[in-house]
Amino acid sequence: MLRYEVWAPSAATVGLEVDGRRFDLAVDEGGWWTTDEIAPEPGDRYGFSVDGSDPLPDPRSPSQPDGVHAASEWVDNTAFAWTDHDWRGVPLAGAVLYELHVGTFTPGGTFDDAIAMLPYLRGLGVDAVEVMPVASFPGERGWGYDGVGLFAPHAAYGGPDAMKRFIDACHDHGIGVVLDVVYNHLGPSGNYLGRFGPYFSERHHTNWGPAVNLDGPGSDEVRRFVVDNALMWLRDYHVDGLRLDAVHALVDDSAVHLLEQLADEVAALSSHVRRPLFLVAESDLNDPRFVRSHDAGGFGLDASWADEWHHALRSVLTGDTNGYYADFGTLEHLAKALRQAWVYDGIWSEHRGRHHGRPPTGLSGSQFVVCTQNHDQVGNRAVGDRPSRNMSDGRLRIAAALLLTSPFTPMLFQGEEWGTTTPFQYFTDHDDPELGRAVSEGRRNEFSYFGWDPADVPDPQDRSTFERSKLDWSEFDDDIHRSMSDWYRELIGVRRAFPCLSDPRLDRIDVEVDADTRTLTVRRGDIDVLVNLGTGTHRFPTSGRLIAASDPAVVVRDGEAVVPLDAVALVHR
Numbered sequence: 001m002l003r004y005e006v007w008a009p010s011a012a013t014v015g016l017e018v019d020g021r022r023f024d025l026a027v028d029e030g031g032w033w034t035t036d037e038i039a040p041e042p043g044d045r046y047g048f049s050v051d052g053s054d055p056l057p058d059p060r061s062p063s064q065p066d067g068v069h070a071a072s073e074w075v076d077n078t079a080f081a082w083t084d085h086d087w088r089g090v091p092l093a094g095a096v097l098y099e100l101h102v103g104t105f106t107p108g109g110t111f112d113d114a115i116a117m118l119p120y121l122r123g124l125g126v127d128a129v130e131v132m133p134v135a136s137f138p139g140e141r142g143w144g145y146d147g148v149g150l151f152a153p154h155a156a157y158g159g160p161d162a163m164k165r166f167i168d169a170c171h172d173h174g175i176g177v178v179l180d181v182v183y184n185h186l187g188p189s190g191n192y193l194g195r196f197g198p199y200f201s202e203r204h205h206t207n208w209g210p211a212v213n214l215d216g217p218g219s220d221e222v223r224r225f226v227v228d229n230a231l232m233w234l235r236d237y238h239v240d241g242l243r244l245d246a247v248h249a250l251v252d253d254s255a256v257h258l259l260e261q262l263a264d265e266v267a268a269l270s271s272h273v274r275r276p277l278f279l280v281a282e283s284d285l286n287d288p289r290f291v292r293s294h295d296a297g298g299f300g301l302d303a304s305w306a307d308e309w310h311h312a313l314r315s316v317l318t319g320d321t322n323g324y325y326a327d328f329g330t331l332e333h334l335a336k337a338l339r340q341a342w343v344y345d346g347i348w349s350e351h352r353g354r355h356h357g358r359p360p361t362g363l364s365g366s367q368f369v370v371c372t373q374n375h376d377q378v379g380n381r382a383v384g385d386r387p388s389r390n391m392s393d394g395r396l397r398i399a400a401a402l403l404l405t406s407p408f409t410p411m412l413f414q415g416e417e418w419g420t421t422t423p424f425q426y427f428t429d430h431d432d433p434e435l436g437r438a439v440s441e442g443r444r445n446e447f448s449y450f451g452w453d454p455a456d457v458p459d460p461q462d463r464s465t466f467e468r469s470k471l472d473w474s475e476f477d478d479d480i481h482r483s484m485s486d487w488y489r490e491l492i493g494v495r496r497a498f499p500c501l502s503d504p505r506l507d508r509i510d511v512e513v514d515a516d517t518r519t520l521t522v523r524r525g526d527i528d529v530l531v532n533l534g535t536g537t538h539r540f541p542t543s544g545r546l547i548a549a550s551d552p553a554v555v556v557r558d559g560e561a562v563v564p565l566d567a568v569a570l571v572h573r
Contacts (some may be wrong), residue, residue, distance in 0.1 A: 002076075005034040006048045006058060007221050008196045015049035017071075031197070031221070042079065045071040048196075056192045057149065059199075059225070063160050064136045064152045067431075068190030072152075077236040080164045083172065089240055089275030090176035092302055093366035094502045095127035096404070096492055097178065097411035099374055102134060102157045103141055104424070104470045105414050111158040111166035118173040124417060124485075125492035128176035130243055132375060134163065135182070138189040139429025141466045143375065144180070145245065146187025146428075150229050167238050176240035178280065179233050183226050183258075184212065184249035189432050197221065204251035214252040227262055231269055234277050241278040242266075244301070247290060248283045259290065263300035278302035280369055286342045286357030291367045302367065303409060308344065309370035310377055312337035313402065314387070316533070317395045327351045331513040331520060331533075338511045338522055341368035341408055365407030365504035372399040373413045375424060382447040382457050384425030384469065386416075393419070393480065394566030397487055397550035398531055401568040404491040405501050405522065405529050407509050415471045417488040418481040425458045427466040436461045487550065494548050494570060500525025528571045532563040539563075544573035 004023075008014050009031025016023040018038060025033035025048075033048075040046070047055025057064060061072035098121060106113040121129065136149030140156040147154075153163040167177050185208035186193065193199035198218035204211035213222045233239040244259075252258045263279060270277040280303045281290045292298025308328075315321060315328035327349050328334075336343050344357040360368075371377075373387055387396060396419055403410045415422055426443060430436040440461050444454040458465040475481045495501045500508070501524055510523040519538050520531040527547075532538040540561040546554065551567035563569050 002040050003034050003036070004038065004040055004046065005032055006060075006196065007032050007225075008048070008050055009218060009221075010197065011050050013049075013051055015055075016046060017049065017055045018044050018046040040074040042074055042076045044074040046074065047071050050195055053195065056195060057190075059193055059196055060151045060228075061136075061149050062151055063155070064149045065155050065159060067155070068136050068138055068148050075160050077160070077232070080161060082164070082168055082238065084168050084238060087171040087238070087275065089277070090128050091276050092241065092278045092280070092409060093364070093504060095176070095409060096125060096495070097128050097130050097369065097409065098124075098126040098414070099130040099132065099371075099411055100414045101132045101143070101375065101424075101469075102154075103466070107470060107473075109157070109470070111153075111162040115166055115169045118169055118175060122173045122175060124489055125496070126175060126412070128178050128240060129170060130178040130411060131180060133180045133182055133245070136190075137187055139431055141427055141429045141463070143379070143426065143428075145182055146189070147182055148187050148190040148192075150181075150183075150186075151232060164237060171238065177238075178241040178243055178278075179237075179239045180243045180245060181230065181233065182245040183229075184246045185209070186212075189430055189435055199225070206249040206251065208249075211249070211251045214250060214258050215254045219254075223258055223261065226258065227265055230262055231265060234266065234269055235273065240276070241280060241302075243280045243282060243305075245282050247281040247301075248285050257299055259299040259301060260294065263294075267300075280305065284308075286344055286360075288358055288360050288363055291363060296362070303369055304367065306341035306368040306370050306408065307377070309337045309341050309368070309406075309408065310372060310374070312343055313372060313399060314377070317399060318387075318390055324351050331515055331518065335511040335513045335520070338402065338406065339509055340506055341365070341370060360506075363506070365506050365509075366409050367504075368408040369411050370403065370406060370408040371411040371413060372403050373416055374411065375413065378413065378424045379426050382452045384423035384458070386420060386423060388419045388421050389423075392566055393484070394550060395533075396484065398533070398566065398568045400488055400491055401529060401548075401550060401570065402522070402531070404488070404495050405524060405527070405570065407502075407504050407506060407524070412488070417485050418475060419484040420471060420475055420481070422470065422472045422475075423468055425465050425469050426460050427458075427469060428460040429463075429466075430461065490548055498525070498527055498572070500527055526573045528573060530561050530563055530569045530571060532565055532567055534565060537562060537564050540569075540571075542571050542573070544571040546570070547572045 014025045014033040027033045058072040062075035063073035103109040133144030135147030136152040137147045200210040201213035201216045279301045282305045312328045312333045315325045316334045321329045345359040349356040512521045518534040522529040530540045542561045546556040548570040553564045554569045
């Protein structure tokens with residue numbers, strides 16, 4: 001029997017308000033309050049009053065149609081008419097991912113609008129979309145990392161049923177769905193969890209304040225809250241995998257870390273639904289513990305983002321050595337990233353002023369998600385400028401080739417594949433004027449420290465910042481952009497045609513660099529990837545045949561591959 005219930009272990013009284021009617025709740029010994037006087041019905045608007053407070057949204061609210069401060073809406077997650085009964089999932093190994101932000105991926109900015117673009121993504125060769133966070137957050141527009149209604153898909157994107165339609169349609173097109181979720185903190189506005197129970201603890205602190213309570217008094221139910229949320233997305237919304245934001249900020253001194261518990265329960269659900277389900281960690285610790293098996297002393301997650309691959313590539317292609325890029329910049333750094341994803345595997349980091357990381361010994365290439373750009377690496381730049389603004393066409397094509405011939409799990413960021421010039425800027429829509437002002441001033445101050453004129457830093461609260469960040473699909477009418485898209489499609493096709501290119505075994509990759517000529521040779525089985533970053537045309541000795549080239553001037557003849565400056569050739573030996 002479905003019941004209204006809420007966990008509030010320290011409350012003296014808890015009331016329920018449903019469409020204007022008031023009910024008193026009774027509590028059990030575990031701190032859960034409920035009533036048998038009324039059963040929930042789809043569409044009911046409700047809230048909980050704690051110790052005489054005004055009604056508050058349900059911590060596990062399935063829908064917040066009027067925003068994060070308003071009444072919750074009851075949703076029966078078993079009622080949706082799914083059509084993906086034959087969907088057998090998508091394994092992470094061998095997949096090509098595509099990160100998108102629902103609000104800026106299309107002009108309309110909803111799940112239903114995104115459905116229209118699925119044939120395009122399938123034609124590109126995408127195996128799964130990685131959707132930036134959709135848990136309800138303040139206002140209509142934002143990145144989603146300040147979510148507070150963790151069980152409720154954002155209303156401006158269409159809400160619960162629209163999200164289910166989108167995922168159902170993805171599966172119909174043979175595309176999996178990875179959802180970005182944030183469990184290390186909640187946003188400051190609309191976060192009422194602390195009114196109900198000990199969801200946060202002063203025992204640990206993170207960059208966002210008191211940490212989520214994963215190991216203190218009351219933490220059993222807090223952990224259950226997090227794990228149940230993850231299982232809901234995978235079970236009730238048919239999501240195929242989760243990307244866990246900033247797992248290093250999940251501070252947990254328990255004997256069984258939350259991530260280990262989560263991995264175990266997701267594995268059990270995978271067995272039940274009979275399709276692969278996976279968990280991807282985001283962390284810059286370069287710690288293999290996150291993805292090692294339980295037997296090897298790890299948490300058992302399936303993969304980790306590896307931002308250092310991006311840093312090593314970008315610093316070489318652009319010459320950028322500011323900030324954390326100071327730890328990169330040489331071809332040797334890039335070669336190491338191409339071999340094992342992590343550059344800092346226990347070696348000295350000048351930027352950090354200490355040794356950093358551990359070797360990825362025993363890990364598979366498919367356990368690293370790598371990219372040439374993503375929401376962080378673009379959006380956290382002062383003006384959100386894309387690589388297309390500071391790299392030549394040739395170097396953009398080199399970046400794509402190195403990404404899509406790597407032994408790792410490659411991820412594209414929306415519009416990257418046609419070299420979009422659309423920025424992806426940081427945008428918010430806080431309805432609290434003081435909070436909005438603080439966010440805007442903080443953004444300007446952050447980048448003025450690095451020498452930017454504050455007037456040039458987009459205001460996150462200004463709607464035009466959001467509008468500028470919407471993909472401009474009309475760029476496809478330009479031959480240059482269409483040609484870049486053809487290159488990505490060709491590379492993905494080559495990756496599929498030659499098994500050695502998706503082989504995740506890291507002992508099967510060899511990388512040679514010549515610092516004098518600034519050339520790079522990557523050997524993957526019987527495929528050579530020849531990169532020329534020098535000062536003129538370079539001749540690589542080869543006995544193979546050309547299968548793909550970024551520049552029509554590339555030729556293979558007389559035992560040589562002739563590769564112009566800022567070009568790349570794929571040769572089959």
